[in-house]
Amino acid sequence: MFSLTSAEISHFLLAMGCLLATAHLLGFLAERIFIPRVIGEVAAGLVLGPTLLGHFFPDAFQWLFLGFPTEDKLFGLLYQFGLLMLMFTSGLKFQTQFNKEDIKLTSGLVIGATIPAFIVGWFAADLFNIAPFIGSANNPLAMKIVIAISIAITSIPVISKIFNDLGIMHTRFAKIVVACAGIHDIFLWVALGFATTLASQSGVFTVSTAMSSLGTSIAFIVGTFLLGYFLFKRLTITKQNLLFRSSNLGYFLFIMFILASIAGNLHVETIFGALLAGIVAKVALPKTLSERVEQGVSNISFSWFIPIYFATVGLQLDLVRHFSLLFFIGYLLFATLTQTLAVYITSRIMKQDRFTSLNLGVAINDRGGPGIVLSSVAYTAGIINQEFFAILVMLALVTSWIPGTWLRIVVNKGWRLMPGDENLVLKYTNEEDKKWV
Structure with missing residues (x-):
């Protein structure tokens, strides 16, 4: 009850860490060229989501963000918290x-x-x-x-x-x-x-x-x-x-x-x-x-x-299809x-x-x-x-x-x-x- 396996925790922390780091990095780079930071943060989801990573390396995307049955729900929870805080x-x-x-x-x-x-x-x-x-x-x-x-x-x-x-x-x-x-x-x-x-x-x-x-x-x-x-x-x-x-x-x-x-x-x-x-x-x-x-x-x-909220928005976008x-x-x-x-x-x-x-x-x-x-x-x-x-x-x-x-x-x-x-x-x-x- 109220628990995840050690492997699931490790996997989620890796995925969240990658998404968060990419959001901050692209947000920072966006600001350096005078673009609002939010654009860079959503772009992080585009890069790691179905638009780029999921399009060219679909197995890598599935493994990183859908690696165990409840991983999408954990991201959904963070997404809702981010929305409330925003x-x-x-x-x-x-x-x-x-x-x-x-x-x-x-x-x-x-x-x-x-x-x-x-x-x-x-x-x-x-x-x-x-x-x-x-x-x-x-x-x-x-x-x-x-x-x-x-x-x-x-x-x-x-x-x-x-x-x-x-x-x-x-x-x-x-x-x-x-x-x-x-x-x-x-x-x-x-x-x-x-x-x-x-x-x-x-x-x-x-x-x-x-x-x-x-x-x-x-x-x-x-x-x-x-x-x-x-x-x-x-x-x-x-x-x-x-x-x-x-x-x-x-x-x-x-x-x-x-x-x-x-x-x-x-x-x-x-x-x-x-x-x-x-x-x-x-x-x-x-x-x-x-x-x-x-x-x-x-x-x-x-x-x-x-x-994480804005990056998760980007994860839900598939601009290719x-x-x-x-x-x-x-x-x-x-x-x-x-x-x-x-x-x-x-x-x-x-x-x-x-x-x-x-x-x-x-x-x-x-x-x-x-x-x-x-x-x-x-x-x-x-x-x-x-x-x-x-x-x-x-x-x-x-x-x-x-x-x-x-x-x-x-x-x-x-x-x-x-x-x-x-x-x-x-x-x-x-x-x-x-x-x-």
Whole structure:
């Protein structure tokens, strides 16, 4: 009970070690050529998975990753842990301090970047021939929701990492983009929860099903914020909180796991519980404590769980046999133009200049981690098949690359990101240590 043989443990540790080392190595090399690290981490799975190793040396791939009956389940467990940790760290990056002007602009962008893009994505599903991409759940309605989400989603983790790498995380521009990503992704995760509920009920759609799913999601959000805020604010730093005193990080991980479990039992996606746990912790805790929690979670997450998660995503891709390049190019252009134009037009309506509007449009177009999470959840729920899973993952990767490259050009040229960021001066002691202040 609760045991593996010595040979199985040794084999799994070898496979995991190879995958983790390759993820870190390719992630590091990606950053050296100014590509987001997540692209290198997913590439590790492509190299060791069916796309390369499995294609040219199928026996080696089978031996390494499917060497004993439960090895795939062990990787599946690490994959889920990595997903939860990714969402928890995303919540901890949520922005909370804004002036009135920034609140107005952020609210406008949230509406303008979400609703139009979602609606266009919804109707676009009727233009594309989605029949070849529907998963085992055989639910076209759930598929349309996933397509709409894929057009409108934005990445907190990747765009935050890009901002940190460029030394502009403290800017007004970064604060607004991260806030937009966090708020509108909450709405989109509600839609994803509805899609997975539809898929689990064999495609049966009724008004009561819709109201029940949406009502449960909204009640979970409100309840988590109210109760979670009270718990974090009033009960965290007390002498009676023995769990917090025994381990600060252990306490917050416990809360995250409990909320994720509750979400799963309510048929709300478990990742939603992890995301809300991070947001509530960020909002309710003193700044020094929330930063300490974020640092502690990031240390363990970005060294082990999250790289394994992204690499495992790559392991599930077979770009040789299950990838339509022409369809992907068309889908990429459509998704990128739709999201960028939606943000650009909204920004112009909010009286921002053309260059600021372009910067916001490019940055909010970054789908990154959440785009990969969307593809993972939809694939696991049987909403999409393996080929469309590959399309969505590649969409997330390419749309992470574009903002990273563009914003690096903007920063290196010394161009203004947006009004309020005019006086940034680049100070550095060497080429490895640049920071905008």
